[in-house]
Amino acid sequence: MDITKLTPSKHGSEIHHNTCFGCGKENPLGLGADFTFDDESGEVRFIYNFRKFYNGAPTFVHGGILSTLLDESMGDLCFHLGFIVMTDTMSFKFHKATPVEKDLLVRAWPVRRAKRKVFLECELSSTDGSILYVKGEGVFHILPPRFFSEKLTGEKNSVAFDLLSVNKLNRAHLFDRISS
Template sequence: MNSPIENPSRHGYEIHHDTCFGCGKENPLGLVADFTFHDETGEVNFTYNFKKLYNGAPGFVHGGILSTMLDEAMGGLCFHLGYIVMTDTMSFKFHKATPVETELLIRAWPIKKAKRKVLLECELTSLNGEILYVKGEGAFHILPPRFFSEKLTGGKIAIANELLSVNKLKRAHLFDRIET
């Protein structure tokens, strides 16, 4: 492959548009989360501090915001693995009310790649992992390349296409560690 891009993505904003609700740096109402990929573990793993703006009950994060963050983390992981996806199904178990204005750990990892789907799990915990707030799973439908358009990438289509190819090529081995 003669691509000027040699290294796979590490951050969600490398592929998504700048106004994305999950990772966009120019969305003043968005989550502005990093969705950092770690090659050592094969997962998205990053810390996040939910703003008071995302309150449900006073002092605790709204469940819809938590669901959105975990959906974005799993979807971001799919991009880092080289796939353009759309959420198919998700489910979450809310173990404990999640506090706002507290540094937390968000993780998402692959479970299985089926013919046209990627299955993943995710969790939101305290930084040390001792308190589990939310655990979830999702199935993501792999979209054919024709769906990958300017609307999905916000003007980054050439770079994103190359980056996705590099991601898939350099991270394909991650599915060898799991059931396929």
Template sequence: MNNQILNPSLHGYEIHHDTCFGCGKENPIGLGADFTFDDQSGEVKFTYNFKKLFNGAPNFVHGGILSTVLDEAMGALCFHLGYIVMTDTMSFKFHKATPVQQEHLIRAWPVKKAKRKVILECELTSTDGQVLYVKGEGAFHILPPRFFSDKLTGGKIAVASELLAVNKLKRAHLFDRISNT
């Protein structure tokens, strides 16, 4: 790459390909979510307004869409922490029906890093955090670098590889706050 200093990623689309269902800006039927990393809290944290076309029951978001956005939030957090991952397991507790066409707060944070896994938690709430709609957890396999290819990044592999290295270096301290095994 060039000699400019690379800052850690802040948005999911900085690493993923442009047609990614979760964050791709060129996917007309995708979520188009930002998956923003918050350096102060050490988590993915952003607001999202579910379109009416994501209805399950009328005026409420389909559970599969909720699961998808939370899976993507946890996966994006892994990238922001410097890891190439694949979802291993996820579970969600749906506390209340989530209304469409209204802003919601989505958060994902690290819980533990094991030898080849990252364990995370996530939640979807009202923007003020007072109403909990969905709470979840996931385990993500850490993949070796050979899995990181042009297919995943949509041709951004050189930038994405360096960005992952910078993310891991600059954010390694976040795992000091949680238990490591």
């Protein structure tokens, strides 16, 4: 396939399997998040509304679900940048209890790349950014492409390498903004 005719990814589900907990469209128990890449800002950026089934304390999102959404956001950012990754480490600071059934802004952006690792930050806030609910950071280990093709792509294996290549080709300049 001629990758110059492909469009870089915009959504996490373009390469993940349909039952992925984060973005799978056929997972009724999953988050069903979009993980949209914003070419202008160079980050994953989207509005998300937690269903009431993700309660920890009544009317507030469970911390593990918050961590999962932000972990997935950073991991999907790596995919949009052309890398297949596995979470190495991550940490979060929970600033305020996060409400369910309210539109919230999710963001994840690259900080730097060093050898086989990508360093990222993320946050969850009100849609206007005035209330910060969670701020986090993560380190992701870059996996060899063969791991992805053998283990993770399922029915989308035929497009995986091409889409990763076009993502990396079209978004390599984003690493120019961060230290290597």
